[in-house]
Amino acid sequence: MEKTKVAIVGMGTVGGGVAKLLLDHGDRTARHAGRTLWLERAVVRDLSKPRDGELPAGVLSDDVEDVLNDPEITVVAQLIGGLEPARTIMLRLLEAGKDIVTANKALLAEHGPELFDRARQLGRSIAFEASVAGGIPIITNISQCLSANQILSLEGILNGTSNFILSQMDQHALPYDDAVRLAQKLGYAEADPAMDVDGTDAAQKLAILAHLAFGARVHWRDIPRTGVDALHVIDLQFARELGYRIKLLAVARLSEAGLELHVSPTLVRIGTPLAEVQDAFNAIRVVGDAVGPVFYHGQGAGQMPTASAVVADIIDTAVGRTRLTFQTLELFSASEPPRVEQRSFDQLSGRYYFRLHVKDHPGVLAEITGVLGRNLVSIASVIQHAPQSDGDGTSVPLVVMTHEAPEGAARAAAEAMEKLSSVSGSVLRLRVKD
Template sequence: MTNPISVAIVGLGTVGTGVAKLLLQHADRLKTRSGRDIQLRRAVCRDLSKPREIELPDGVLTDNWRTVLEDDDVSVVVQLVGGTTTAREMMIAFLKAGKNVVTANKALLCEHGEELFQLAREHDCTIAFEAAVAGGIPIIAAIGQSMTANQIRSIEAILNGTSNYILTEMLSQGRTYEDALKQAQELGYAEADPTMDVDGTDAAQKLTILARLAFGTTVSLDEFPRQGIDSVALADLQYAAELGYRIKLLGVAKVVDGHLEMHVQPTLVKQDRPVAQADGAFNIIAVDGDAVGRTWYTGPGAGQMPTASAVVADLVDTVAGRTRLTFPLLDLWGERTPLPVQAPDEITSRYFLRFSMEDRPHVFAEIADILGRNGISLASIMQHEASESKTQAGSRPMVPVVVMTHRTTRGRMQAAEREFQQLNTLQPPWILLPVAD
């Protein structure tokens, strides 16, 4: 156990650089906690001439990932390449070569996890992936190890820091969505192309990994509702606040009547709940187990050093041999009978609707009639007075109206929406968001 362990970092971007910093600047700390000297032998990048935040030892930097594959001394690969094409090719090659892998690539695990986990077992290797979900929050270890005495009953989580930052800025600073997104990009919270963050894809990919781990069910992204924050306006956040709620991009996976209900959507959450109080770029995950009850895990869900912290924790576990003990037992893509996924139309919730409607008699009656015909009961209606001075001559003023419903199915709400489209008294677009219990 005194021989050093040689590792390679493949992908020397923001997180890879953070991992290299920890390995080089805190070698003594990591040796104490792993029992071995951890030596950075290779660091693979795309551009050798690019300036870097850290000075690497001579001979470490390369632009050819196959040098890692061919180096028998490298036993652990920290793979931080994004995407699912080249990253998959690399991962397969490393596993077939008998190298253990640490990764932060949630998209790769979401799309090809079953194949890769099986390959790792066939070649007596391990895959560690704490950093793939919720950055520096140790949620994989919590669900996969610490809560093994429990049957998980539900997961409720904010899993995308970019969206959470944007929603927080909109409400606290009175910004539009566009202004808050621009601010997030300037601060480095959002990419130049923020699509996967703001349309819910990133959070959905992370939720599928947690669902596999907690419930043993493999769910594809097209099997459950996914809605982003790009349709949420400042007015929605303000109306929700008037009603005592915060709007959060919430990922939910829970067991309901023997089925696994899953969805990622902007959701109204009571403002006194811990999930509602997680602001800025922070993530939070509430996990309910049948023995322990409800537990919460919160912290930075992205960023160089929080994510690097999770990567290096996995690396230390792999070097110390802990991953080899737990990986064969990790039932992420295992033998459990999977729960059937709840059909999206059958998911039940209360709903928040915001309309812009013509201020004339019987409009409320038309809305109530459509909802009633679809078996949907109204809980409350809120209308703010329109400014008639802004109304064009000869036209009726448009007024904002917010409706809260009692619990109903998603299918019934969608049927009502189709009828709303036929009303010439409503000005599109309108907003339809679920309300968390």
């Protein structure tokens, strides 16, 4: 059987999973590829570092030149994280005549146009299914399977770490800090979980999906984002009392006014598919004008789900499918004008959940409703429970649910409420999806 020689650059968790699939299931990959996928080289930074699983003699190397200078290696899984040296290595691999498979969504979100244009100039391809939602084949579905559709909207849980944290807070009343520590202990969160919990990771993935689905050219930093790090267990409890669960949603929605984009903790109605996504799972709801709503659910991270997507891309690249798609779709082309413009976030309309702590005395509710009224934000319902015996005796939580209002008006109302002497601390404002 014809042989395609493959290299892995970066043998972290995902790289180890890719090597395992290539070495332990060669018969399976050969059956799908119509050829043997031969792991020729695996490049690591430290040869002495212990690793799970044995590699054949001569495969492991600490010098990327062994890949660059081997013309028989035609497909490379570039699995180094971060921006540098990942960007420089990818450019060098392309210039050495290699087709690339990557899982590095941060690199594509930051340098995608440069890398994709360079690959086209050199007649090479870049496959990146594993960069968004791990084992869920969302890239292929949007760029190929749903290509007969105009995508109307994408709504997704794109960060498994945040979803795990929220699930623990919701199901077990675990305080936020304890939920983060548990996520770290189980390997769902990094030692520094900032990019997961502040919405950065989800925004980077949303930028990639928005480009594929809508032809948008929006830098991930320009996507309004709020993380889960300001939430407390009490918010999950109030949400449940109101019939919702809180999820970190990444949203892209097309309208005549442009493309709505944002990442934010959102109250999602219990019983709807997105509300039922638990633990470290991801899910994406896509609506196309022809197909209607389609729902994807699965493991969005982890060694083997992500390795599954990488190896699928290696197979597609080896048989030539990736190159056909890569050249015809003009993905991330810097020379192509955007097909849609991003909408002003302040003008987006939605319902909101406000949670604030107020002094427990008469007239406070009138002050709050006055602020909301002056900002043209209409109240749908209010929750204020009796003071708890274990409380501080000076303030009680107050929850206000609104009717639809512009984002800018809702934000202005929250800022005005924080200035009231009857309000202590910050005001939490979350979007509501019915």
